[in-house]
Each structure stands twice: as C-alpha cells, then as structure tokens.
Amino acid sequence: MPKRTDISKILILGSGPIVIGQSAEFDYSGTQACKALKSEGFEVVLANSNPATIMTDPESADRTYIEPLTREYLEEIIRVERELAPSAGFAILPTVGGQTALNLAIELADGGVLEKYNVILIGAQISAIKKAEDRLFFKDAMQRIGLDVPKSALVNNLKDGVEFAGKIGFPVIIRPSFTLGGTGGGIAYNREELMEVLARGLDLSPAHECLIEESVLGWKEYELEVMRDTKDNVIIICSIENFDPMGVHTGDSITVAPAQTLTDREYQVMRDAAIAVIREIGVETGGSNIQFGVNPSTGRMVVIEMNPRVSRSSALASKATGFPIAKIAAKLAVGYTLDEIPNDITRKTPACFEPTLDYVVVKIPKWQFEKFPGADESLGPQMKSVGEVMAIGRTFKEALLKGVRALDTGKKVGSEKIEPKILTQRLVTPHPERLTYVRYALRQGHTIKQIAKMTSIDPWFLYQLKEINDMQLELEKHPMESVPTEVLREAKRMGFSDGRLAGTWRLDGKGGQEKVRHFRKKHGVKPVYKRVDTCAAEFESFTPYLYSTYEEEDEAAPTAKKKVVILGSGPNRIGQGIEFDYCCCHASYALREDGYETIMINCNPETVSTDYDTSDRLYFEPLTLEDVFAICEHEASAGAPVGVIVQFGGQTPLNLSLPLKAAGVNIIGTTPESIDLAEDRKRFGKLLEELDIPQAPGAMVASVEEAVEAAKKIGFPVLVRPSYVLGGRAMVIAYDEDTIQQYMKQAVEYSQDRPVLIDRFLEDAIEVDVDALSDGEDVVIGGIMQHIEEAGIHSGDSSCVLPAVDIPAPLLTRMRDYTFKLARALKVIGLMNVQFAIPRGHGHKGNGHHEPIVYVLEVNPRASRTVPFVSKATGVPMAKIAARLMIGRKLREFLPENIERGTDLDTGRCFFVKSPVFPWSKFPGVDTVLGPEMRSTGEVMGVADNFGEAFAKAQIAAGQKLPIKGTVFISVTDHDKPAMVEVAHRFVDMGFKLVATHGTADILEESGLGVERVYKVKEGRPNAVDLIKADRIQLIVNTPHGPDPYFDEKAIRRAAVTARITTITTLSAARAAAEGIAALLRGEVRVQALQALHAERVAAK
Amino acid sequence: MQAILALEDGRVFRGKGYGAKGECSGEVVFNTSITGYQEIFTDPSYAGQMVVLTNPEIGNYGTNPEDSESQRPYIEGLIVREFSKVSSNWRSQQVTDEFMEQFRIPVLADIDTRALVRHLRDNGVMRGVISTLEDDTDKLVAKARAIPKMDGQDLAKVVSTNHTYVWETGERSHLPDEVVGVRDDPARFHVVAYDFGIKQNILRKLRGEGCKVTVVPAQTTAEDVLALKPDGVFLSNGPGDPEPCTYAVDNIRRLMGRQPIFGICLGHQIAGIALGGKTFKLKFGHHGGNHPVKQLSSGKIEITAHNHNFAVDPDSLPQSEVELTHMDLNDNTLEGMRHRNLPLFTVQYHPEAAPGPHDSHYLFKDFVKMMEECKR
C-alpha cells in the first residue's frame, strides 16, 4: 500500500525532558521520524519541551513548539494548527515520544480533544495503547491468545494487595500502571516491604493502581523488537538477552544481542508469541518491544510486557542491527508497507526482512549513585541508571570488555576497591558493581556453578568471564617483552585494552599504554574495522557503520577526502548529557555541508550522533585514547588531512585532547593547551590577574593539612572540589574545618590523582552563564543567561532566563568585556562558556553603595550545556558556526552585524527560561536540596513575551505545578527573611494564605501579614510535614538554613516530593514563582512556534 | 589443535581445530541463520558441503536429541568464529564439541569468518579442504581443486533411505508442562514421501497435519508409489544438482495429474524440470532464516528459511501450465510455483523451517486441502 493521501499534517509528540527511564533515545527516534515524514512531503509539527534535543531544531520540523507537554498546551497547539489548515487531514504520531507521548495521546483522546479538532492517531490507536499499557487488560489479552503470564492482581489499596500476596506467596513484584521506567515499582519479600512499596506505587501511578505479581526472579529475560505494517507483515528486528536475569529492569541490565542461549526451537516459539502479541494488542504499524521471561530449568516462557511504541530497546536494536526502527516505523505509520521501503544499507534489498548479525553487541548501563548519597544502590524492577554504552565485538568477550572500558568510569579495571566481606551480598543482590565482584569471585577460584547459583546469571556468560579471567592469569605469567605474540593477539581479540595490559605488566604511569601500543604494533597486532550491515555480509553494504576488532580483513579503507573526526560524549550522565550530542551532530552537519568527510566516534546507542546517516562515517567505539588514536591513525593512513574536534563532546573528549596531541593527532579549534590552561587553577589564576578580572580567592591543595590551612586563609565558607570534573562532581560547600577534613579523605577517589580546589564561596550572589563564539580575533556573545537560583547551586541545576531580567546594564557590559578578553587571551576558536557570580551588595558592611564585583567562576573553552538552549532562543546555530570556525572560517562571514555593533545574538521580544528536572522520585530518601553538585538529569524550556509566564511554563513543563490558590508554607534563613517579606506580600495579594515557622512568621507579622504558625518537625505537632500530608499546603518556600540543613527541612522537602508539592529552595526562585503564578492567574495558555519567532526577528531587522 | 582451510582459488585461513581430527572437503557455503546450528549440521541437503556460520558464537546451547533433522550430521565440515567449549541450556545433553567429534566432523574455529563470507559472496561458492593434519597449504589447495564440482552431482540417491519406512510421530513442543501436541490425531491421509535427503521436521509437520507418511527411496518408481495407494505424493528437499536426477524427473512426470503433489527445495527443482523448466546455479545460493518471500497472489510477505544453491529459471517454465506463486524479494529468485490445472505446487524454500521462522507452515495445510479436494 503506498503513502496515505488522506493526511497532510502530522504532529509528532516528543518525550520531554531527559529523565531516568526516558532519555536521549527518544530524541533519536523523534528526529528520525521528523526526517522521514518531512522527506515524504508531510507538514511536520513537533511538540517537545526539551530544548537540548536535535528534533527541536528549527530545520527538523515545519513548526516546532517547545512547550509544556500537558493536555492544556497540547490542546492549544492543536487548536492553532487546526486553524492554520481548517480542512487538512491532521494526524498525531504518539509512538516515538516514549511513555510521555502515549500518556498524552490517551489524555487528548479521553479529553475529547482529538474529536473536537478532528485529529486522528497514527501508529497506534488508543485501544491498542490501553490494552498494552494497562497491565491487567494486557494479561487478559495474553491469556486469550494462549500465552503464559505471571499470576497477578490489580489493586488500588493496601489491604487487597496484602491479601493477594498472601495467596501467591512472597516475594511479589509491585508494578504501578502507567509509569516510566518502572517508577515506583519494587520487590517485596515480606508484608512490611509490601506495605511500603505498594503505598509508594499507588501514589506514583497516575491511575492510582498497582499490579501485584507472581515473582519470576532469576529467570532468563529476553526482549524482541517487532515491526508490523498495514498489510499485517510482521518482522523481528532483533532479539536481546539480558545478562542480568529477571528482577533487574532491562534498562539496568547488561544486555546482549543477539540472544545467545536459545535454541532455534525456543527462539521460534518466542518469535511466534511476539507476533501473536503485536497482532492481539492491535498495534497497526510500527515497532513494539516485547519482553519475555524463561525458566532456566524448565523452559516455561511467560510474557512480561509489551511497549506499543519505539523504546530504549528499539534504539539499542537499531544501533545493534543497523535497521533504523524509528524511521521505518514513521513510514509505516503513513501507509507504506515493509516491502515498499528499501534497506538503506544494502540498497538493493527491501526493509522487509530480519536482520542477522555476525558480531555480538553488549549494552552496559551507567549509574551515578555517587551523586545521590543515601539512595538505595541495589538494582530491581525500577530503572536507576542514567545512561548506557553499547559495544560491538566479534565475540561476547570482546564486546563486553569494550563496553566496560567505554563506561568511562575513570577507574582502571582491576583497580576497583573490593570488600571481600560483602562478596556474597554483591553477587546475590544485583548492584552496579556486580560484574566487578563476579570477576573477583572467579579470580578467587569460585566455580561457575557457585557463582551461577548466587547470581542466576546464565553459566554460558559466566564461562565467558572465566575465559577472560584465565587469559588475565596467563598474561600475568610473562612480562611484556616475553609474552608470546599468539597470547598477545588472543588477548586483544578478547578485548583487553592496552591500558589493562599495561596494568597487568606493571607498566604504570602515562607511558605504559604507549609502550604496550608500540610493542603490539611491532608484532603486527593491530585492529581492523568491520561493517554493521544488517545482513552478515550476504550483500554489499553502502554505509560505513564501523567497529574495530582484531581480525584479518579491514573493510574501512580510508578515502582521499579531507576529514574531520568528531569525538562524541559517550554515555549519558548527569552533567554530560544530550546537549553535547546535539553539538556533535551539528558539527557533523555543518562540516559535511562544507565538503569535509565527517567521522563520528561515539559509544552511546541512545543518540542521534550514532545514527549511521548523521556523519559520513560512524565508528561505534569506546572514547578511550587507545580506540580513538587507532581510528585517527587508520583514517590518516590514506594521506588526506585529518582534523579532530574535541570541543563538543563534553569532558570525555577533553580529557583525551592532550594525550592525542602528544601522540601526533591534529586537534582543530581551541588548542588543548588553552583548554588545559583554563582547567589549570594556578595558571588560569595568573591569567585572570594579568587580565585583571576578579576571581574568588582560592587555592589548590593536595593534602588534608594544606586544605585546612588554605581554607583558614581564604575564610569560610569555602567551596571544595576536585579539578577536572564536569557536572560539579564531588563538590561541597564547607562552613568549617571538619567538613574539609572529611571531604579530603574521600576526595582522592574522584579527583583522579589531580589536586583539589578550594575557593571562597560567594554567598548570595547572582550567577550568570555566558556562551560565546570566537575565531581568535572576533568574539560574539550568544547569550547572557541570568540564573534564577543564586551561585552555589550548580549552573546545570538552576533555572536561568535569557535575556537577563534584572542585571544592570553596566554589569552586563563588564561581563561582555571580560568574556571578550578571555576569549582572546585563550585564543578560543569555536565555543566558550563563562560563568560569573555577582554578590548582591546587601548585607554588606559599609554604606552599601559600592559597585558590585563581577567574579569569574570558571571558563570552559568548549561547548557548554546551554548551547542548544541559546541556539533555540536566538535562532542562530552556534555549534554549526563554531565547527566552521575550527576549520579556519571567520566569524565575520556569519555574524557581521553583531561584530560591527558589538551586540549579543538577538532574542527578540520573548523571554526564554530553562529549568532543570530531577530524578528524586527514583531515589526515595535522598535529600532534594540543591547545591554545587549537579543532580538534574534533564531540562525544559518555557517561552513567553513576559518573564513570569515563561517561568511558569518552564515549571509546568518540568512537572512542577505552580498553584493558583491555596496556602504557601514559608520557612527561610534569617538572611533571606527581610527580602522574603516583599514576596510574601505578593502571594497574599494574589489571594494565598500563609503558613510559617516562628522566626519567619515573626517577620511577616511585623510587616502586617496574617500568618498561621506551625511547629518545626522536632518542636512538636502539628508540624509542617503534618500539614503537607494533610494536603493543607500547595506551595513551599524553604531556603536552607546555613551550613547543614536541619533534619527538619529534609523531612519537609521529602514529604513535598511524595505529595508532589512544588518546593522552592531559593529566594530568587520564590520571586520568579510569584511572577509565574501571576501569569497563570491571567489565565492565558499561549503557544509559540519557534520558526515563527525566528522569522519575526529576521523581519524586524 | 591447529586447522587450515584451503580454497580452490588459493585463499587460505588458519585457525583452531575442534571436533574431529583429520581432513574434510566439499563446497564451502555460508549460512546466515542466527539460531539452529544443530538443525543445520543434520540437514541432509548439506551433503558434500562445508558450512560457514555467520553467527560468530556457535555451540552455546549444546545439542539435544530432539533438534536433529536426521540420524547424523551431513555437513562435511564446520567453520565458525567462536566455538563454545561449554553448553548452557536446559535441553542440552551433549556439548557441541563432543557431538562433532562423535560424528567425526572437523571444526575450524577462530578465523575471520566475515572475510571468508565476503570472499564467497564476491567470488561465488567454491571447493575447499579443512585439515588438522596437513600443514603444506599448496598441497591442500591442490586437493581442493581435485574434489568433484557440485554441478552435475546426483547426491540425492546417495543420502536417500535405502528402504521404505513409515513415519509415526508429529511435532512435539519442547516445553515440559505443555499438553498440546503430545498425541497426534488419527491420520486422515496417506502421503508417500520421496526421500532425496528429507528433513525430519517435514515428516513431523505432515504427520501433525493428519497424514500417515510412507518414506520411499529416491529411485522408487511411480508405479511402486501408486501401488502404495497414497492420497498424495511429497517431493523432499535434498543435496546436490537436480539435473542428473533424471529418474526422479521421469517418475514425477508419470505421477503428475494422478496424485496431488507437494514439493520442497530439491523437490521443487526436480518438479520444475519435469514441467519443462531449467535450473541454474546461484552465485552463492540462499542459506539462512531471514529471506523475505512474497506470495504473489496476496502480496503478503513471509520470512522464510532457505537452503539452496540451485534455482528454477522462471522464464524456462511454460507460462500456460505453470503459475509462479512465490518470489524472493532480495534477488527475485523463483521461490514457488503451482500447476494451473493439475494438483501440484512446490516451493524452493523451507516451510518446515527447523531452523527458521514458522511463517510458511500454512503450506502443509494447503497440501492437505489439495488432497481433500482430490479425494472428493
């Protein structure tokens, strides 16, 4: 069946901010869908609140709405779009935006919006979505088609839950309906646990219901990626086997493609089941993901769940096979059938087939518990990882070891600290460190049988690990010089990195890896590059989608074209997320247009950068010195010039820049030396002095003594942190010596034997982020972003507004001036980000009116987290321009007026607010207070022609409801009290009641406000927490009291999170909230298409 | 143990040897199935061939009695990237390495199988020798050149059964606590199956559809077949070149119209010749479980299991008598046909799967329907 002609306009729903369980993979799928549908000539409209995505680029869609993904705003978008084309065939594609998009589609349908504006759904119909997502409907459906499922019951109260659990016996699985990544799910081994988990689950489930289910813990877990077209052709794209058995969320499991331990009979039965499922659920077209559990001793197979949409696993499957699931799904949704779509990679054959692999793919999740002290680190049915890496090898062993080194943990394999005492616990209870402990156990001589018994990991996998261990032991027998070449080759074929070999041979220090590299080259042990081609070489492949391996034949002969290699950012993590992938992709697009062969290196399967058609060549490889250098050498071997870009991928590539340069690689753009200078406290301090730019007094120390010494000299409070880490990892604000003592003790672990920095902590200062473009001579400022929260709250964790709202012009000028100076001094070629802090004069001694000082907090001569945000706001693709500057083009070509007039990029009449999104719901028990250590996983953007509305939209988009009536609970530091009064008045004027703790209440009453007093938690009852639980409070303003927040506030904030009450922890955010609420009270729901905003600005010129 | 593969064109691969010590030779073909190595080893259609499996991890789930397609492995030799030394699966009864050794099949592992596959893809299938004994590669290349070409070889009569026998049991689920298919309903039809190298899953399937199956040697005459009073005749898959199987062609000519006929693979090719068509050799054949085949009448696609080096040339068939029913979407090879007025249809691919997808099981039902109609 050819393309549908009854549709001309398609609204694609994005997945919103990056959160645990819903990450960059939906930017990948959404972007593919946009491209595919646009190229089919449809008018593509996109709604997504996440500005860091590539799909929200103005080019991706015809009209892009960066608006909150709520029913209200979606209805408005639909209304506007319908008005633009009253008679157009108008459809919504809800299957590429994750759970968020599906839930939205249901709301729009149930709310009658689709009907009202005569909009249809394509991809999946409501009935199918409900059947798949409602766990009970789903199970009934499965039983109808004769498939086995774990016994279960749906409950909406604790009593029924406990009763049913009694029937089927513990342990039981608790799974809330309609939540992402299993949020709120859990395992209960006894009644008490059940009460706790169930209570949380019921609360988190939008439908306020949970499934209590028979446990199949320890069974083998599988996933199949299925596609179906309108002619009912169904194909399986990929089978995935989980290394970690049932009980660990697939998103938290090491997974392997293709499945390794199923016979054909068993596999085909699973395949038949998958096909039956997609037909029964009625997903008309597109991709679905179906999960199975298999009893390892009897083969009993149960269906776990189906996702009637593209998912994290389908992104993985796409990268693992080379079959672009989302793109094809989009085409199927508009009527094409699989046999009508060609396979891009082979060109000659159709997409209607089942990919076959002649390599093994391993995905390993990345967790960041170090950022959430107090969080439960054990892994279960609820996903906790923040990102993942994928590795390709010719064997499982090779892929696994490549994956492990791709994780970029900063820790060397073998150097992890092991606590033998907890070995059993680590093996029995799934945990991020389990793999390390399995390795240790093997080394200790535990048998595979024993380990299998404790972990339920399939013995075949364990045997592979044992072979790796045996090789390790073999290698330890010889010093490098006398190791037999055969053993060396064998080890490399298994995936041993040069680094690990160096460690094994005690060749420590920087030179070690290099020695190994030279030694192995001398013996002709070099990697070759093979293609991912969907067909195991049966047909010729036309897309250089490559991976390294130690084999005979190379399939990636470099071309004679001039090349640019772009280093990606590796696994998503807090502080280094999708924004960097955005920049890498843009660099690739731009330089491709400029006639360069662009070469992407990355190992993150969720991203657009690892899509095989983003760059001319894709190397799906770990971002380590060994792997990157090997590729650079390989690409240079044809003689064509090769430039390498390290500026766009965040800290990971930056850490490689000096070693790469030392190895003779040509790094283009800002020099590694400048980058290093900016990171090197001493030298950078000197530079600032020379430029006479103020910086918070600080010192660099290596020992506890030095630290204490320095802190005393600088004066408390001080900010302590390791040098060279992104996302403010392991930072603390120390108000006293003890804190410093403690800190220094564990500091060593993260700081990667680099020194520790101690800075004067600038209290009550406005923080500002500045992004700029520079070609070494000319500099243009992209945006000056004023943070809502003050300095001390990580730039990635605070909301910010562009343009700045209340920073006096002279200060803006000074920041521009500093930025220009810095850019020139550092000879920045490309992007630069500067963070400033401006203490707010008040509270200072003296007669008050002395000029505020503008301090530089840090300079990052590289792409920053805010580049996509600024680009969306200004309509200027900063990353593209930056890439072009790096190949020698001049800023004047692109932004002549700005250079002439010395103006920043124009933001037009609108305000753009960026707000962070936090994973608190995944980590019960963790304090939600913000600090200098970044903890947000994603961001959203709010746009409006006034600051208040923009802020309100950003809050709503971030899932923070701003109430328009009710009671505000206020409890602020003495230091904030005076200023709080004015804000409190605004709340009262808007009709809010006030509740406050004594200190705060006193001040408010003095100013003539009526206040209800409550106790602090430890004072007595009723206290703040009681009121929150009793739904008496709609908004909380609670600024931390000095050094260590009282238990009190933690309790309050926690209660608020569970009760989903917005909590504001800074004064400036309180002001913004007041403005936002005022905007909501004005009641208008207005939306803006990005393209319209940009056009309007061009017209104005 | 080291092992060497030498190809007739002089290309040599050195790797590790597993399974049996010694030497083996044959035509080297590659199979792209991800699962089902045991079924592949034991498929008689592979007589005279050495198989490269593109899936690099082989042997993981061991071997078991239920998953064999015949009494023993028929491949001459096996070539893989990684050969598992252990097996992990609740049905596994023998480690694959031991299985291969027991049946004297040499295994060459640890070579760049992808390079070999690309070589075969670009240069076509060719003869080769695997040796764990000989180290002189020139000698081995010479040996490879010396072995007979597949073209013109009648291997069907070599692998066929030498006596007539009746097949009793239908398909069994591998799942323990599953009740379906433990008993077969009484046979309603009698099918005589020509064994040109038949796969047992075909027999299980036929039995499962309610047919009593009498398996007869490849050279059984049409008269002897009719004497068994069948309701239908089945032409099996098998190894080698269809052209020299003239005896089979004659018998089929004599059975056409007098018996409902269903043929698979070699059976399809022989029927093609019997209908006046020609067969030809494909460059590197179809061997795998992911081939899209279009059913021309409905336009529906089946994902199918293939294992053939030869194919029937559609243009050589009399359009007036023969209707083309199935096409391979990858390269437009003819994959199925039926006679316009006689009860006969055949497919080039493997509806019985084993290994492979089950999308085409319906063909066995079609065969039964055809017999039903003819009975009336």
Ligand SMILES: Nc1ncnc2c1ncn2[C@@H]1O[C@H](COP(=O)(O)OP(=O)(O)O)[C@@H](O)[C@H]1O
């Ligand atoms: N009955 C069960 N027994 C044991 N583990 C289970 C069971 N059901 C699900 N799980 C585990 O919980 C994880 C999440 O369950 P799933 O249904 O996939 O929810 P989600 O929608 O979050 O993916 C699964 O990957 C599996 O490991």
Ligand SMILES: Nc1ncnc2c1ncn2[C@@H]1O[C@H](COP(=O)(O)OP(=O)(O)O)[C@@H](O)[C@H]1O
């Ligand atoms: N001297 C200081 N005074 C107050 N806050 C600071 C100071 N230095 C850093 N911060 C806070 O810590 C956050 C992280 O510090 P930064 O140097 O930006 O590290 P990162 O490299 O993680 O961005 C900043 O966004 C700022 O809010």
Ligand SMILES: [Mg+2]
């Ligand atoms: Mg799941």
Ligand SMILES: [Mg+2]
């Ligand atoms: Mg910063």
